[in-house]
Amino acid sequence: MSHRIAIIGAGAWGTALACAWGSKGHKITLVTRDARTAESIRSNRxxxxxxxxxxxxxxIEVTNGHNVLKNSDIIAFSTPAQAFSETLKTCKAYLQSGQSIVLCSKGIDQKSETTLTQIAREQQPYLCRFVLSGPSFAVDVANGLPAAVTLASSQRKKTDWLAGILSTERLRVYSSTDVIGVEMGGALKNVLAIAVGIARGLKLGVSAEAALISRGFLEMTRLAIAMGARRETLTGLSGLGDLALCCANPQSRNFCYGIILGQGKNNTHYPLTEGIFTADVARKVAKQHNIEVPIIETVCQILNGQVTPIEAVSHLLSRPLKGEDLEGRDSKREQL
Structure with missing residues (x-):
């Protein structure tokens, strides 16, 4: 059965989703920010x-108007996470009770220090809210290469239903009821991708990168569990899967940003790197829950100019050694 899907945000990911879902026969409308962009995509295809x-x-139809939202069954938001709140306010007059909105951005709103689903719940409580996340690069999805992601909401039956609609021959969509786990996995991996990118820029070697990934995954898991996530969610697609993908591939904006930091080069070409905004929020959440997150803390210090990447490495290597087998039971008591 064909559905009317509007995708707000014509970036790489929004465009890729339009291609994927359009291949299944759904009626897709890609909503851009301005008329010039819409006309360019519409005429050049x-x-x-x-x-x-x-x-x-x-x-696939392309427009910069929001009237299309009124008649859409499903509305996917693929704008940068930091722009989501204002975008949702702009769309308010066009949204209808009972519509399903799918949040496709990975990040935490820096201004409110809340997740995107929390923002959606406060602004549009009458809508069915879902979050989509997982290890998937836009170019792969757009080219029809195999990929798998997770769709989460608090309602199992509705999530299973929508996952079936959004799945294609090459894009598998798995369902989950762990909304916070899926959101936090997608957001926190951005911070860790910056850390691993810094190590790559410093040429510390793949052994150091592997250590950062594994220890960073532990920090990510502790934080997410403290916020109410389930541990098994973090070991799945939207946690470990996404982390592994984005910590080793130059297609990851956060990883590339980290490389540039490590090399000491100008990084002004990466203004939408979500890990920059998420890092400070993650550090605050960790402090609230009394959780040690030395890697995330170090990334914050580098981003804020408190230490250089080289100084940060020395600091991490000088931390007291502790038994790894003693960790992992209670996220609020775990220590590195």
């Missing part, structure tokens, strides 16, 4: 600025 080389099917 590709998004050369964000996803060059990928041709959009003729069945």
């Amino acid at each position: 590709h998004n050369n600025q964000c996803l060059p080389g990928i041709m959009l099917p003729n069945s």
